[in-house]
Each structure stands twice: as structure tokens, then as C-alpha cells.
Amino acid sequence: MHEESLVRSLLHQVEDLAQQHHATEVEDIEVEIGPLSGVEPLLVREAFERLKDGCKWPSCTLTISVVGLMVFCNQCSGESELSSFQFVCTHCGSTSLRILSGDAFRLLNVRMQIENAG
């Protein structure tokens, strides 16, 4: 249910970015969601569809990249993708792991139309 507030934050960030770049239109917003992002892709999409009508670029699209849970092993320095929430290194079995990706809701790219005076 907090997807709506997160999508609202996302749209504010994109709005600031669009202003910074003097964009006339935002065409697409690309976000990354993983297993521990704490958001559900379908609900993010629904929240986006609901909220984008109220923003400055109602024809903007949302691209969701779904990523896996990647971890770095502090013991063997190996990287692995975890297929479950069992935090065990797939190379050496250590449980001392640092998450590399898949635990955040990230704004990746924003495609926008920019008017240049020539």
C-alpha cells in the first residue's frame, strides 16, 4: 500500500530533473525493482497509472526492470544471485554477505524531450 507514496516521490524527483534540464516532455521513466525492494511491480504500475494523470506529462510511460538479489561475499569475494531469501554464498557457503542489488526501488533513467535554442 505504500507504493503510492513511493511513486509520488518518484514523480517529484523526475519533475525536478525535468526542470533542471528544461525538458518540455518526459517520455519514459525507467525504474529497477528487486525481491527486497519492498514494492510490488504490479502495484507500482497501478500507482503510476493513477498518479501520472495529475502530473505534467500524462503520456509518460513507465519501464520496470526486474532484477534479482545479487550479493557479494565478504569471505570469498564471490558474487552470487540468490534464488531464495536464504543468505548463503553459493560459492563458499558463508553467511557474511553484502547486498549488491535487488533491495531498493531505484530510478534508473529518464527519457525526455529537451528544447535547444539553436
Added chain:
Amino acid sequence: MVFEMTVQTISVNQDVLAAKKQRAAEQRERFTAQGTFVVNLVSSPGAGKTSLLQATAKHWAGRFQTGVLVGDLATDRDAERLRPWFPVEQLTTGGACHLELSLVQQGLSRLPQLPYEFLFIENIGNLVCPASHDLGEHLRVVVLSTTEGDDKPGKYPKMFRTSQLMVISKCDLLPYVPFKVDEAINDARLIQPDMISIQTSAIHDEGLSEWCQFLENARAEMLSSRDTAAALGITPVMPSVLR
């Protein structure tokens, strides 16, 4: 003047919550500087967060200056339960499923301005959304009651991954419920290998000395990290058990 339209893709690659996380980290630094050890209590509804706080108050019997911020969707029932024990402010979210830093900061400004040694933030009963929101706490404690089932950690991985301590509450009911303490702990440690666990029964005052001692030690470690860092003129690095 001729205007030319170009399409550009701007790469951002940043956590949507990055700005909020930064503000939370700054708030945590302020708490540390003031010597206030902050605990964010999370659980499903009815797991016993308020009862744990009441039992904590009885146990400490006024030894520490402690404040409480308590979140709920509606009513100030929890605040009323805690008022005999602590300075307390109710944060009503009006339907929001989690507390955010801005609500906490608002509540802080309404609390009597005392040099708190401990501040408890009792979050909304919900094992999902509060997991994503840093409130500037030093310690996140997830309360899991024996009536909920020992399979919860695996079902709510983010909450258990982001907590440092699990309190297994209502342990006086263990003879009557199919809850295996070992299985709950094992399940939690698959997700969070460093999870510390403490078993309590608030109504029978069981496990409360262990819980209170843990908090007192954690605060002492926070203070010593802070003071060591101040002596060296560096940024404090909190012990790994803390956030």
C-alpha cells in the same frame, strides 16, 4: 531563433528513497550527539509492542529518561496505555501504513524537550511497509509473538533482513500454541544471520532483564563510539549490531 527538439535519456541510477535515507542518517547523528538511543519497534498488529514497553518501564522503574512516540492509523489508545509510564506522543497516520521520518520529527517537537536516554518509536502494526522506512533509529527490533506462527520471518523477508533484534513475545503461551522457538530463530537467521533473539513474556516479566540489559549495553556502545570518534575528530562508526 530556431528551436530544435532533442530526445535525451538522463541516467540517474539512484534509490528513490535516497534523499529520505540521507535525512534519516542526519537525524540519527543528532540522536547520537544528544546521547539518545533510538529503537524502532516493528511487528504485526497485536504482537505486544505496547505491552513490551509497559513491562520495560516497570523494569527500569524510572532509571532512564525515556520518551515514546507511538504510531497508529487512528485513536490514541496506545498513548493512553503508555502515558502513566513515559512522556508519550501519539502519531496518527490517518490511514498510512507506516511511519515516516517527517511524522517522527513532528512528534519529537511535541514531546517535552528532555535529555532522553532512550526513545522508543512504536511503528504501525505491519510487517511490510515499515521495513522500507528509516526513522533515524539505532536499532530496529521486530517483535514476533508466539501466536503468529514460527514461519513469519521467511514470509516477511525485508522486515527481518533490516532488523537487528527479534523479540519473541508471549512466550508464556508456548505450551498452548504450535510455535517452535528454534524454528523461528533459524528461519530469521537464514535471512539475517546476525539476528539477535530474546524471548519475553511481558505479563510475567520474563526476559525483561535480558532485553533491558541489551538496550543499556547497546546505548553504552553507541556513546563510546561517539566519544572515541569525537576524541579523534572523526565521524563515529557505530558497532556492527547497530544501524
